[in-house]
Amino acid sequence: xxxxxxxxxxxxxxxxxxxxxxxxxxxxxxxxxxxxxxxxxxxxxxxxxxxxxxxxxxxxxxxxxxxxxxxxxxxxxxxxxxxxxxxxxxxxxxxxxxxxxxxxxxxxxxxxxxxxxxxxxxxxxxxxxxxxxxxxxxxxxxxxxxxxxxxxxxxxxxxxxxxxxxxxxxxxxxxxxxxxxxxxxxxxxxxxxxxxxxxxxxxxxxxxxxxxxxxxxxxxxxxxxxxxxxxxxxxxxxxxxxxxxxxxxxxxxxxxxxxxxxxxxxxxxxxxxxxxxxxxxxxxxxxxxxxxxxxxxxxxxxxxxxxxxxxxxxxxxxxxxxxxxxxxxxxxxxxxxxxxxxxxxxxxxxxxxxxxxxxxxxxxxxxxxxxxxxxxxxxxxxxxxxxxxxxxxxxxxxxxxxxxxxxxxxxxx
Numbered sequence: 001x002x003x004x005x006x007x008x009x010x011x012x013x014x015x016x017x018x019x020x021x022x023x024x025x026x027x028x029x030x031x032x033x034x035x036x037x038x039x040x041x042x043x044x045x046x047x048x049x050x051x052x053x054x055x056x057x058x059x060x061x062x063x064x065x066x067x068x069x070x071x072x073x074x075x076x077x078x079x080x081x082x083x084x085x086x087x088x089x090x091x092x093x094x095x096x097x098x099x100x101x102x103x104x105x106x107x108x109x110x111x112x113x114x115x116x117x118x119x120x121x122x123x124x125x126x127x128x129x130x131x132x133x134x135x136x137x138x139x140x141x142x143x144x145x146x147x148x149x150x151x152x153x154x155x156x157x158x159x160x161x162x163x164x165x166x167x168x169x170x171x172x173x174x175x176x177x178x179x180x181x182x183x184x185x186x187x188x189x190x191x192x193x194x195x196x197x198x199x200x201x202x203x204x205x206x207x208x209x210x211x212x213x214x215x216x217x218x219x220x221x222x223x224x225x226x227x228x229x230x231x232x233x234x235x236x237x238x239x240x241x242x243x244x245x246x247x248x249x250x251x252x253x254x255x256x257x258x259x260x261x262x263x264x265x266x267x268x269x270x271x272x273x274x275x276x277x278x279x280x281x282x283x284x285x286x287x288x289x290x291x292x293x294x295x296x297x298x299x300x301x302x303x304x305x306x307x308x309x310x311x312x313x314x315x316x317x318x319x320x321x322x323x324x325x326x327x328x329x330x331x332x333x334x335x336x337x338x339x340x341x342x343x344x345x346x347x348x349x350x351x352x353x354x355x356x357x358x359x360x361x362x363x364x365x366x367x368x369x370x371x372x373x374x375x376x377x378x379x380x381x382x383x384x385x386x387x388x389x390x391x392x393x394x395x396x397x398x399x400x401x402x403x404x405x406x407x408x409x410x411x412x413x
Contacts, residue, residue, distance in 0.1 A: 037084040038150065042210055045278040046083050046203055049285045050076050053199040056289060057192065068109050068192060075101035079200055083207060088137040088149045091211070095204055096130050102196050109190040118188035121181040125172075133168045136161060149211065159216065166213040166222075173205035175262065176232040179255045186251035191296035194247060198254045198288035203281050206261050210274060217265045226259075226266055230361040233259045237368040241375060246295045246305045249376065253331060254288045257339070257369065263346055263362070276342050283339040287330040294327045307379055325377070332373035343369075 032039040054076050058069070075098045082094035103126065106119040137149075139161070144152045154162060171178040186194050209217070216222070233256035240252035261284065264277035299305050301320075333339040343366060350358045 033086075036086055036148075038086050039084055041275070042207065042278060043083045045282060046200070046207060047080055049203065049282045050079055050200045053195065053285065053289050056293070057195060065109075068105060071101045071105050071108070072192070072196070075099075075105075075196065076200075079204065082204065086148045086150055088141050088147050089134075091149070092130070092134050092137055095208075096126060098204065099126050099201060102193060102201060105193050105196070106185070106189050109192055110188060111190065112188045114188045118185040121185050125174075125181060129168050129171050133165065136165055136168075162213060162216055163221075166209065166216065169205045169208035169213060170262075171205075172208065173202055173258055173262070174255065175259060176229050176236070176255070179236075182255055183248045183251040186247045187245060191292055191299075194251075194292040194295075195289040198251070198292060199285045202254070202258055203285060206258075206277065206281055209262065209265065210277070214265065214274070217262075222266060226263060227357065227361055229259045230263070230358070230365050233257075234361075234365040234368050237365075237372045241372045244306050246298070246307055247292070249307070250288065250291055250295065250331070253369075253373065254284070256365075257284055257287075257331075257333075259365075260284075260339075260343060260346065264342065276345055280339055280342040283330075283337065283342065287327075287337070287339065291327045291331050294324060298324075307376060328373045328377040332370045334370065334374075 054072065057072065078094040078101070079098040082091050082098060085091045085094060099122070103119055103122050106115055106122060110118070112118075140149070140152055140154075140158075141147045143158075146152070174182060182197070186197065189197070236252050236256045240249050240256070243249035243252060261277050261280050264273050264280060266273075295305060330337050330339075333343055335341070347359070347362055347366065350362055
């Protein structure tokens with residue numbers, strides 16, 4: 001009976017995706033405004049991702065119980081409402097509720113003993129970012145005389161408060177240096193929670209930037225911050241290459257890749273920048289969710305999430321090998337996957353704008369964003385990862401390879 005219900009949900013979600021595609025063809029320009037909800041291109045793109053991940057979990061996730069599916073449905077429902085709500089306060093309520101139900105799943109679904117620590121991190125993330133955002137949205141509504149944020153307009157006197165809103169949404173994505181809690185949550189959460197966090201919860205921050213802060217992303221101070229994020233993202237990838245836990249490794253890679261979404265908006269705050277930002281969000285969400293599902297099955301088959309043990313699993317069948325290869329290629333933004341073309345467009349845009357500093361920073365990031373996943377793929381296939389000890393600390397031979405590639409990168413420049 002449960003299998004029949006799951007397939008009914010599958011067909012319902014598939015029908016909803018086709019309806020989204022149909023409505024999207026009619027929402028050219030400003031979109032469709034109906035009963036306080038705005039159905040524009042942003043809503044259709046991100047909603048497509050949420051419904052796709054929901055179907056992905058229901059069909060392929062054997063770990064979903066009825067209670068888990070119930071909380072997942074509620075989280076996805078409020079997430080979809082936040083995408084189309086034009087009321088600032090209802091946007092915040094739906095935004096936070098979609099995170100709260102994921103918090104319930106952290107406590108109920110995780111098999112690990114430190115799930116309470118992970119839940120505490122997620123709770124602090126929601127409270128300390130959510131409450132200041134609520135106060136600012138109330139203030140903006142009072143000043144503007146409307147709760148509809150599409151009618152808000154601010155002069156230079158409010159620029160500091162708008163920057164504060166931007167900082168809150170950057171924390172909610174999260175961009176560096178506000179990301180340190182995320183690998184901890186992923187390591188102690190279940191596969192279902194990890195798929196939801198990287199799949200669509202991180203995209204809520206991107207939606208907030210597009211809804212509230214798009215007009216100030218081109219400011220000079222944002223330029224310096226994004227430069228820092230790109231360089232820090234490349235360094236995170238190098239640091240992530242030393243992670244032994246696949247979930248922590250993927251969490252680091254996921255945070256470093258989400259930076260590209262915000263880069264698409266600077267300084268290209270035209271429709272092409274927003275379009276590619278949403279396109280990369282869909283690709284990023286699917287890539288991270290796909291690989292977290294692979295990690296779940298690797299842990300179920302091999303009994304461990306350690307990178308050194310993956311070689312024991314992938315030798316069992318060719319189907320497992322190909323699923324893992326595709327996962328590494330998607331995460332590494334290898335063509336023909338969509339993230340590669342968005343990154344290529346972004347690099348070309350920086351070159352055309354004659355921004356040499358950003359070109360160099362972005363090349364540094366791109367070099368390691370593809371190198372590190374392929375490096376881990378090589379480890380999985382060769383089944384070789386040695387260690388030596390210096391001063392009581394363990395160092396993998398991968399450190400030498402990464403240092404070599406850093407030197408090679410600067411020699412190529």
